Amino acid sequence: MSLRTAVRLFSAPVRSVLQSCNTNIKRHYAAVEHALSVLETELDGIRAAGTWKGERVITSKQGPHICVDGSSGDILNFCANNYLGLSSHPEVVQAGIDALQKYGAGLSSVRFICGTQSLHKNLEQKLAQFHEREDCILYASCFDANAGLFEVLLGPDDAVLSDELNHASIIDGVRLCRAKRFRYKHMDLNDLEEKLRESQSSRLRLVVTDGVFSMDGDVAPLQGICDLAEQYGALVFIDECHATGFLGPRGRGTDELFGVMNRVHIVNSTLGKALGGAAGGYTVGPKALIDLLRQRSRPYLFSNSLPPPVVGCSIRAVELLLASNEIAQSMAAKTMRFRNNMTQAGFTISGTAHPICPVMLGDARLASLMADDMLKLGVYVIGFSYPVVPKGKARIRVQISAAHTDEDIDRTIDAFIQTGRKHGVIS
Numbered sequence: 001m002s003l004r005t006a007v008r009l010f011s012a013p014v015r016s017v018l019q020s021c022n023t024n025i026k027r028h029y030a031a032v033e034h035a036l037s038v039l040e041t042e043l044d045g046i047r048a049a050g051t052w053k054g055e056r057v058i059t060s061k062q063g064p065h066i067c068v069d070g071s072s073g074d075i076l077n078f079c080a081n082n083y084l085g086l087s088s089h090p091e092v093v094q095a096g097i098d099a100l101q102k103y104g105a106g107l108s109s110v111r112f113i114c115g116t117q118s119l120h121k122n123l124e125q126k127l128a129q130f131h132e133r134e135d136c137i138l139y140a141s142c143f144d145a146n147a148g149l150f151e152v153l154l155g156p157d158d159a160v161l162s163d164e165l166n167h168a169s170i171i172d173g174v175r176l177c178r179a180k181r182f183r184y185k186h187m188d189l190n191d192l193e194e195k196l197r198e199s200q201s202s203r204l205r206l207v208v209t210d211g212v213f214s215m216d217g218d219v220a221p222l223q224g225i226c227d228l229a230e231q232y233g234a235l236v237f238i239d240e241c242h243a244t245g246f247l248g249p250r251g252r253g254t255d256e257l258f259g260v261m262n263r264v265h266i267v268n269s270t271l272g273k274a275l276g277g278a279a280g281g282y283t284v285g286p287k288a289l290i291d292l293l294r295q296r297s298r299p300y301l302f303s304n305s306l307p308p309p310v311v312g313c314s315i316r317a318v319e320l321l322l323a324s325n326e327i328a329q330s331m332a333a334k335t336m337r338f339r340n341n342m343t344q345a346g347f348t349i350s351g352t353a354h355p356i357c358p359v360m361l362g363d364a365r366l367a368s369l370m371a372d373d374m375l376k377l378g379v380y381v382i383g384f385s386y387p388v389v390p391k392g393k394a395r396i397r398v399q400i401s402a403a404h405t406d407e408d409i410d411r412t413i414d415a416f417i418q419t420g421r422k423h424g425v426i427s
Helices: 003-048 090-103 118-131 142-153 168-176 189-198 222-232 287-296 308-323 331-344 364-376 406-422
Strands: 075-077 135-139 159-163 180-184 205-210 235-239 266-270 281-285 356-362 394-399
Touching: 075 406, 090 308, 118 135, 118 281, 118 308, 135 142, 135 287, 142 168, 142 205, 142 235, 142 266, 142 281, 142 287, 159 168, 159 189, 168 205, 180 189, 189 205, 189 222, 205 222, 222 235, 281 287, 331 356, 331 406, 356 364, 364 394, 364 406
Parallel strands: 159 180, 159 205, 205 235, 235 266
Antiparallel strands: 135 281, 266 281, 356 394
């Protein structure tokens, strides 16, 4: 066989392989280009609708007064969940530093392997004491707490009755369980009773509601919910993320506000808002439930333990609230100062007496433009639009903190009036 013949015989299959590889590579790049085109079309639609959510960069610690990249001078912050001003409280910060130095930066483990320190047990004990419940279990976030509860507690023979405007984390958590689902109209006790009648054949029934609905600042009618639950033999669950620490005479939450602490069976809440604002969530309730969650709750079993500095900060925040209700009691007058003066100026403020004060605008683009103009006047607020809130319900959500002064509040109202007149919202 000649050398030329040998080369030809050898190169034929090689060419075939290379051609096949080139075809596969082209298909791969075509698939990637198609996927990117789909994503860009989706992103263009968000921009065109005026619902694009940019991220402003804060260059200081969290507080009522902050520094913002691209803005000069002192900026008033009126959109943080820092209800009690504890995010930068010196005692809370020092507790985190002390925990970092003594216990390290993290555990590199889940709780049941080698991720439980005395700090974690201490915080769980204090949270159970604060809420006057038997036991507590910590999670990486309250989203995880909601994701980990329902599939453990409820099976196919059970039913969950959920308010239609519950937080996304509750909705996602309920989807993970196999229970029959009933959605009742927002804070509508008559519709809830109808759903309780429909679900009477279920083994367990759980009424699920936010204590405070974060987009509108309205408070669930817990007394009526508990009355119906007892009448029909159901359990009650509340998510207290926007209530823990400052609602109720001692800041225990919505259940204390309505005098039903002994009638609400399960409470989920967060460490990431009023209780220091770092991170973390938890469930408090009967010890048997907490024990079962430690055995079967997937977000708990498969997520790293909360870092010691976060736990240390949270412990100190809870200790401050256990020792005094002074900070919590300062919220009411400041909240009503903003609400009343904004209403008198001609704005529509949703909700009732909660520190969440949504300034209703309707149009997504308007909410975004007004928020940008407010920043130019030295006030940091954010426009909320779809899908965070329903279409046509865009607003600027203002949140009052115990750390805000009357001067801060009045300055923010003046900025709203100036911006509102510019955009024709008020005359």
